Amino acid sequence: MSNYRLILIYLIGIFFNIGCVSESSDKLFPSNDAEARVIFDEQLSTILNTKCLSCHNFHSEGSSRYDSFDKTKSAISNIIKRINATDNAIMPPLGEAVLTTVEKQVFENFLNILNSEPDVNAEASKCTIFWTAYKYQNFDTRVGVSGTFDEVFYNLNNNAEKTIDLLANANIIINTASVNIDDKEGVRTTNVKSAFFAFLEPTITGKVIEYNEKEAVVALSLNGINKQMVFEVTEKADQILLKGKIEDLGFFKWDQAFDELNKVCGEFHENKLWPDIDIKVSISRKE
Numbered sequence: 001m002s003n004y005r006l007i008l009i010y011l012i013g014i015f016f017n018i019g020c021v022s023e024s025s026d027k028l029f030p031s032n033d034a035e036a037r038v039i040f041d042e043q044l045s046t047i048l049n050t051k052c053l054s055c056h057n058f059h060s061e062g063s064s065r066y067d068s069f070d071k072t073k074s075a076i077s078n079i080i081k082r083i084n085a086t087d088n089a090i091m092p093p094l095g096e097a098v099l100t101t102v103e104k105q106v107f108e109n110f111l112n113i114l115n116s117e118p119d120v121n122a123e124a125s126k127c128t129i130f131w132t133a134y135k136y137q138n139f140d141t142r143v144g145v146s147g148t149f150d151e152v153f154y155n156l157n158n159n160a161e162k163t164i165d166l167l168a169n170a171n172i173i174i175n176t177a178s179v180n181i182d183d184k185e186g187v188r189t190t191n192v193k194s195a196f197f198a199f200l201e202p203t204i205t206g207k208v209i210e211y212n213e214k215e216a217v218v219a220l221s222l223n224g225i226n227k228q229m230v231f232e233v234t235e236k237a238d239q240i241l242l243k244g245k246i247e248d249l250g251f252f253k254w255d256q257a258f259d260e261l262n263k264v265c266g267e268f269h270e271n272k273l274w275p276d277i278d279i280k281v282s283i284s285r286k287e
């Protein structure tokens, strides 16, 4: 490919991207990792290997090197636009091997699954916490790393008639050493447990102060520091979903934990961990 053509394609790419940024912030950083990882390992990585990596390999700029789950995830909205482009912006570029309809669908499935709510096994647990932290220098392509805690002790208002009233005086204690990132090798889980949570108070507690169909106010104690947090409430048949965000972990004095984690795996984060954490709590009735 000539340089001129590359530059042209590049300019069209920029134009195209600017014209298309209209997603809700919710969807900009999708993070249902566990299931998406399966699609990546079993289907998507093969397609990337055969049709993209000849160009998007280690010669590429960091953010367009689609050789890992994280890099692909961080670029997926952009990738979907480019594989569906109807002009010169199309990927793979004109003249290269084209993607089949089925292969395109795999990219779409990957995004859809990332955007879906984690599937909660109501039998196994009544109250499940999901958190998402963010890494990489550039806000627009930062990547969410999500996980849960396996050991949570909670009291729900089990006499409630309406599902929402499970929240009446509900409280929870989380053992942070039970953090679980659902990574195959368990390396991330170990790092976050021994290089991050080990440097904070060992439990996080929460108590519902008030709630209605729209929001719940929770008194949170993290690293021994108290703060009230407002969660958005969504009700489904037998399930309540609370969504909230800790805007700045700095408030909870995470500095030492942050430094220790950076020592262990900073190089995998471009030495950047964002101070905000998304939290989802799923509460469901056990029949």
Ligand code: HEC
Pocket: 006, 009, 010, 013, 014, 048, 051, 052, 053, 054, 055, 056, 063, 064, 075, 078, 079, 080, 082, 083, 089, 091, 092, 093, 096, 099
């Ligand atoms: C023959 C080489 C080649 C192949 C094969 C190729 N690309 Fe590209 N791609 C490029 C070049 C060069 C650019 C930078 C210029 C541009 O944006 O068009 C690019 C840019 C992109 C961008 C925009 C990057 C950004 O940071 O804005 C995306 C997304 C993309 N490609 C996705 C893909 C996907 C997905 C595949 C495989 C299905 C693929 N490409 C296959 C050469 C290739």
